[in-house]
Amino acid sequence: MLDFLQYGFLQRALASAVVIGFTCSVMGVFVVIQGLSFVGAGIAHGAFAGVALGLLLGFDPLIGAAVAAVLMALFIGYTKRQGKLNADASIGISFSFALALAVLFIGLMPGFNADLMSYLFGNLLAVDTSELWFSLGLGGIVLAVIALFFKEFQFITFDPVLAEASGLPVHLLFDGLLVLVSLAIVLSLRAAGELLVMAFLVIPAAIAWQWSTSLAPMIILSGLIGTVSAVVGLVISFYFDVPTGSSIVLLLVALFFVSSLLSTRSWRVPIRRGREGEGKSEEQ
């Protein structure tokens, strides 16, 4: 491990993996409990379109990514709220729209752009100091907002009807939550890439759900799973000379399967019961 840490680029990669693994896995809890696992893909594709536009027009791709991701999050929140479409369909539409825009912008670029591809697949080992500080700063803001508004986010995600009756601005908070998810994606895009971000947004939270009966412990556990997997995956990729993103995702998937085998959660809350009222047969 010591020889691993003697390289500056690996120190930065490790710090970046910790920030990204923790922040995305914490936000992933809200994504998973809201049944919006696909939202990460929708917003990440939006961010990717923003990156492509930034590279095409010559402004900072991360600014393009941030603006596009936030717009995408607000669009998903708006369509979900309208109730004309279910969230799945609205995410699917925004996903396709963003991807089409990204492909269009790429098509308008002269020649092959290697920088663009790095946002799709990421490269933890290529993170520079300014990118690390960017991730740390934005990650700190996202986590601070979650900590400050924990009780409000818990209330609106568990019982939006009573939360609204209690005077909480439910729609504003829900949009805020989606914006935080989009910021977590943006801070991770350069280092982790779109594909790894999606894994961080779903798998650690899905594992943590199997072992948690309360939201706060689930958030902490998910964050820890994401962090440890990111660090261990990075070390594995260094010693076995395999791609970092793949080793982290494969490790997470392996952990998920082991957890599913050991957890009794799925027996305790039958999936078919779903939402209250649908499970009349479950009455005891």
Place this chain on the structure above:
Amino acid sequence: MIEFRGVWAGYGRTTVLTDVSFAVKEGEFTVFIGPNGSGKSTLLKTVLGLVPVLKGEVRVMGYTGHQVVKARELIGYLPQNSSMDLKYPATAFDVVLMGSYSRLGLLARPGRTEKAEALRRLEEVGLAQFASMPFGILSGGQRQRVLLARALMGDPKLLLLDEPTTALDVSAQSELIELITALNRDKGLTVVMVTHDVNLVVGRADKIGYLKKSLQAYGPPEKVLDSQLLSKVYETQVLVFEHDGEKRVVVGDHHA
């Protein structure tokens, strides 16, 4: 406690309640019945100030107009629970504690006082031993009692219950109604409940209202429990008869 005077209420261009007038006095147990889509839930939401009043006046604990929302702190509300995900990571204690959130205000966290009260409320509904159990694995009746405990947080003066017995088995329905009746009779809590099953509250309710967009009848059960009136409200044959000194209601073909 509550007064509606010629109230029209609804969402956007859709009027749900038309010309509704009634008054609920402190300590009364009032029940509104009516078919699906008759405006029962909207009526409760109007009391909470969640549905705009298009015409008329709503007075809740002395507050009127936009001020009605100020009465929320004194109201315990048990909404229809279709919005809750049973797979959500929350214990019974977590759910009850959420009842303190609106009074705490933004950013403040529940402290010892709120946590102690949450445990006391769980005891009150007979579920103290289930405090650390996941909400989703409790039986339907237990879940409703947990939600009732949540509605009792902060010592409300008025309890609004939106079909609390829906999807419960007969014994769970009866237990829950006993609990609500005890809160009304022993603690003097004013209760306004909407339900489909009038038989559950006969002998307990002080007043019954039939809602079908407008209020078809409102008054003491002995005066308004009437076969002809109920048949008109539900647009099907309804028979009201006496059994063991209490009125009972049967819907449908009772000659079969």
